[in-house]
Amino acid sequence: MESSEIRPERHPDSDNSTDARPRTADVRVCDVLVIGGGPAGSTASTLLARDGWNVVMLEKDAHPRFHIGESLLPQNMPILQRLGVHDAVRDCSTLKLGADFPNDDGGYEVFDFSKSFRPQPEYSFQVKRADFDKILWDNAVAAGVDGRDRTKVDRVDFGDDGAITVHAGGLRYQPRYLLDASGRDTFIGGKLGLKRKNPRHASAAIFSHYRGVQRREGRDAGNVSIYRHSHGWIWVIPLSGGVTSVGAVCFPDYLKQRKGNQEEFLMQTLMGVAELDERMEGAERVAPIHVTGNYAYECTRMHGRHWSLLGDAYSFVDPMFSSGVFLAMKSAEDCAAMVDGILRDPKREAALQRQFQRYFDRGLDEFKWFIYRFTSPTMKHLFANRRDVFGVERAVVSMLSGDVFEARPILRRLRIFRAIYAITSLGMSGRALAAWRNRRRQLGVEMREETLHGDAP
Numbered sequence: 001m002e003s004s005e006i007r008p009e010r011h012p013d014s015d016n017s018t019d020a021r022p023r024t025a026d027v028r029v030c031d032v033l034v035i036g037g038g039p040a041g042s043t044a045s046t047l048l049a050r051d052g053w054n055v056v057m058l059e060k061d062a063h064p065r066f067h068i069g070e071s072l073l074p075q076n077m078p079i080l081q082r083l084g085v086h087d088a089v090r091d092c093s094t095l096k097l098g099a100d101f102p103n104d105d106g107g108y109e110v111f112d113f114s115k116s117f118r119p120q121p122e123y124s125f126q127v128k129r130a131d132f133d134k135i136l137w138d139n140a141v142a143a144g145v146d147g148r149d150r151t152k153v154d155r156v157d158f159g160d161d162g163a164i165t166v167h168a169g170g171l172r173y174q175p176r177y178l179l180d181a182s183g184r185d186t187f188i189g190g191k192l193g194l195k196r197k198n199p200r201h202a203s204a205a206i207f208s209h210y211r212g213v214q215r216r217e218g219r220d221a222g223n224v225s226i227y228r229h230s231h232g233w234i235w236v237i238p239l240s241g242g243v244t245s246v247g248a249v250c251f252p253d254y255l256k257q258r259k260g261n262q263e264e265f266l267m268q269t270l271m272g273v274a275e276l277d278e279r280m281e282g283a284e285r286v287a288p289i290h291v292t293g294n295y296a297y298e299c300t301r302m303h304g305r306h307w308s309l310l311g312d313a314y315s316f317v318d319p320m321f322s323s324g325v326f327l328a329m330k331s332a333e334d335c336a337a338m339v340d341g342i343l344r345d346p347k348r349e350a351a352l353q354r355q356f357q358r359y360f361d362r363g364l365d366e367f368k369w370f371i372y373r374f375t376s377p378t379m380k381h382l383f384a385n386r387r388d389v390f391g392v393e394r395a396v397v398s399m400l401s402g403d404v405f406e407a408r409p410i411l412r413r414l415r416i417f418r419a420i421y422a423i424t425s426l427g428m429s430g431r432a433l434a435a436w437r438n439r440r441r442q443l444g445v446e447m448r449e450e451t452l453h454g455d456a457p
């Protein structure tokens with residue numbers, strides 16, 4: 001790791017001088033307790049430990065472990081640099097220089113990260129999450145975090161006086177601040193009834209890893225490819241070691257029609273896209289098939305008295321623009337700074353929390369606007385027939401790179417894109433209306449979240 005070997009001095013306001021010191025026989029006190037050791041949890045933990053706080057991070061699994069979410073964005077790169085893991089991640093990843101989408105001529109359009117509206121890292125990485133998450137976890141532990149894996153948080157009690165007690169692994173912890181980074185388990189959001197399913201985006205995903213999938217040529221070899229199919233969309237993500245992640249996101253009514261086993265269903269869906277059929281000729285599956293509910297949700301609030309929700313534990317948007325890991329790490333980085341401020345000056349807690357949620361939700365909304373419309377005929381038309389009027393196309397590349405926070409000039413151009421979208425929709429009103437009706441019908445069918453693991457080949 002690049003800069004993680006130094007164990008920081010404890011913060012003078014820290015409650016403890018050693019890791020999770022027992023207060024009584026079985027109660028341990030710490031400054032911050034983090035539920036979950038994915039990208040959000042490890043990022044927040046590392047930064048808070050570097051600020052000198054006593055941090056405990058609890059993870060129910062053990063790294064390395066499989067996780068979905070393999071395509072990163074350019075805006076992830078500065079965060080990896082600040083964490084000191086950029087080079088370690090690079091060494092086990094595929095270089096990603098853009099995202100491609102099919103055009104009307106049977107070819108594809110590349111949104112190249114070098115064509116962004118303002119300067120940014122012109123690349124990103126495609127990662128195997130088992131490797132990526134382990135690097136982040138190890139980095140946190142090296143920074144002084146008391147990371148405990150195979151330790152599931154079972155219960156959290158919130159006292160009237162604001163005291164928080166976390167029960168895990170037969171122990172009780174009393175942190176001054178609690179961060180929930182439990183991902184789609186949404187531990188606190190679920191317990192407090194804050195989680196709201198987003199009715200505008202219900203879907204499920206079926207995916208696996210393959211060897212022998214044809215890659216794009218030259219500069220495009222590491223692109224994420226996104227295809228539409230009549231019941232959703234498909235991703236192709238080239239990973240290291242000649243492995244490719246391929247998955248289909250499907251509307252629930254289509255999944256309900258499933259006949260045959262998961263493998264047949266997945267192949268039938270993938271083969272329905274002519275270009276993908278060619279790219280996958282002779283490909284061999286090298287991992288189990290996973291099926292997971294993919295519906296979008298968000299929690300009604302991000303913070304409470306001495307607690308905050310990070311990454312997927314707060315909100316999940318459809319992953320078609322590969323925004324999840326970036327949003328998780330961005331929320332974690334900014335939240336770590338916020339928690340540092342609160343622990344130094346507890347009177348500012350409510351104000352800092354309000355300010356943070358407003359800031360974060362604004363960025364999130366930029367992704368949502370595009371995601372909700374991605375499968376519409378209008379968006380299909382605009383993505384396939386691009387023109388950089390007033391820098392709008394470069395602003396879309398910036399959005400696809402994650403550059404939506406503190407990005408006023410980009411957001412202004414994205415508003416122009418919205419106007420172009422509205423005008424184009426009017427011109428295509430018949431098709432747009434039919435697609436809208438169809439989409440409503442597809443979303444009308446409830447989807448039960450399930451994670452099934454198919455047979456390994």
Ligand SMILES: Cc1cc2nc3c(=O)[nH]c(=O)nc-3n(C[C@H](O)[C@H](O)[C@H](O)COP(=O)(O)OP(=O)(O)OC[C@H]3O[C@@H](n4cnc5c(N)ncnc54)[C@H](O)[C@@H]3O)c2cc1C
Pocket residue numbers: 035036037038039040041058059060061067068069070071072151152153154181182183184185187205247292293294310311312313319321322323324325326328
């Ligand atoms: C089908 C699909 C495809 C996706 N593709 C992409 C993509 O290409 N690019 C991208 O950026 N994102 C993608 N995502 C989103 C991405 O997976 C998430 O946004 C990202 O992993 C969020 O990180 P996190 O740290 O918030 O949560 P997670 O990565 O889920 O980590 C949460 C951790 O908390 C642990 N945990 C949960 N409950 C407890 C508990 N009670 N006690 C202790 N530990 C607990 C879990 O074991 C887990 O390790 C995709 C998601 C899906 C569903």
